[in-house]
Amino acid sequence: MRPDAEHDLEAAYRAHRTSLFHFLRRNAGAEEAPDLVQEVFARAAGSAQRRQLVNPGGFLRRIAQNLLIDRARRQKSSRAVFYPLREEAEGAIPAAQEWNLEAADLLRLYEAAVDAMPPKTRRVFLMHRVDELSYREIHEALGISIATVEYHMMKALGQIAKAVDGGR
Structure with a gap:
């Protein structure tokens, strides 16, 4: 890059x-x-x-x-279609196991990126993504502008993208 x-x-x-x-x-x-x-x-x-x-x-x-x-x-x-699972015929296959390993690696990279964020950026990110607060709710809770909330979210997403791209 x-x-x-x-x-x-x-x-x-x-x-x-x-x-x-x-x-x-x-x-x-x-x-x-x-x-x-x-x-x-x-x-x-x-x-x-x-x-x-x-x-x-x-x-x-x-x-x-x-x-x-x-x-x-x-x-x-948006209508979900459910199909019955036949456990004897549809068990885990190696490709699915490999995907699970890749998903675990991505999760590890994601968690490391979140842990490495500056405290305020991490707090804003977690309030939005984990606590599911809107930007307005974060703005009111922390007493920062909505533009600052957006800045911290952009910074957090950039760090996560950088960590995930670097880890692959």
Whole structure:
């Protein structure tokens, strides 16, 4: 990764978060827009394309549009279909075991990244992801601005993406 690629993504975040928020609020509603903006930047941080952003605004807008499409598909097919498990015929197979090992490795990398975060960033991240508080609730609980909550979430997601990319 270019040394300034992370800086480029942070600059794109500062430059485009407001317009993305308004776009997502219009298309998904005010309640879901902050989380969707976060998801846009999480996907951007995990994308290999983040290393050579020529048009960051267009890149982020495309991710937002794809999120809305995915969301619409999930809502359309939200009915769960359950199939009976035949334990004798459908036991664990080596590929599933390998996937479980990879999942355990990713979990270890994720936990290490969370532990390595600065205390305030870790607190904001855990309040949102574990306690499921909204940005507004975190802002009120900690007495920090919503923009600061967004900054800490972006910083946390960037550190996690960096740890996961480095650990593979």
